[in-house]
Amino acid sequence: KQEVTQIPAALSVPEGENLVLNCSFTDSAIYNLQWFRQDPGKGLTSLLLIQSSQREQTSGRLNASLDKSSGRSTLYIAASQPGDSATYLCAVMDSNYQLIWGAGTKLIIKP
Amino acid sequence: SQTIHQWPATLVQPVGSPLSLECTVEGTSNPNLYWYRQAAGRGLQLLFYSVGIGQISSEVPQNLSASRPQDRQFILSSKKLLLSDSGFYLCAWSGTSESETQYFGPGTRLLVL
Secondary structure (H helix, E strand, O other): OOOEEEEOOEEEEEOOOOEEEEEEEOOOOOOEEEEEEEOOOOOEEEEEEEEOOOOEEEEOOEEEEEEOOOOEEEEEEOOOOHHHOEEEEEEEEOOOOOEEEOOOEEEEEEO | OOEEEEEOOEEEEOOOOOEEEEEEEEOOOOOEEEEEEEOOOOOEEEEEEEEEOOEEEEOOOOOEEEEEEEOOEEEEEEOOOOHHHOEEEEEEEEOOOOOOOOEEOOOEEEEEO
16 A cells, blocks of 8 residues: 655745755555645645656756655755745555555745 | 635534535546545545546545545545544545546645534
8 A cells, every 4th residue: 555754744934045855655555746835725736746767856946856666756945935834745656556645744934 | 727725714613413525626627526634644545536527436445435526526425523523624626537636625724613
């Protein structure tokens, strides 16, 4: 059974710092891995999608990596801003085309 | 462009009352549709998904049901709510390619008292 874990559960850093969020999964048989952002009380916004054959994707200040063999992904945020404060969710699409979700990392960027 | 709507935004219901949450998608045809529940501090749990009108797959046993009366309308229902049904309900859609990303609605916060 696929399980997705995100560490840490919460993170607070000063504005301007670079930071890394971690996601691990137990079964390497995935189609893709996705990172989402969720603002308090809101729906989810897709940030990056990495296909199983890819190793990374970049969008602006965000870079996501995927190491399928070790069951790990990282989301790198460069030059963090207060507007980056949100909960970041990682999800893997398993062999049944279902998304399996981590519990998220709550990120606070202090001005 | 595609948009997804959910209503109501918040709902407070007594135990044992019925429930109907609605989700509609605009700007796309024949989307895959999903209902998720998000509990505090936990990942999203897939409740139902649909690949077409009248086609509903259930992922977990529960007292909830789903229906898709129209191509871009997805309804989550219950005849009698339980306290454990409280949570944040999210509707999402994706294209028909199974490995595409999903696009989420704004969610409905349900509190059962």
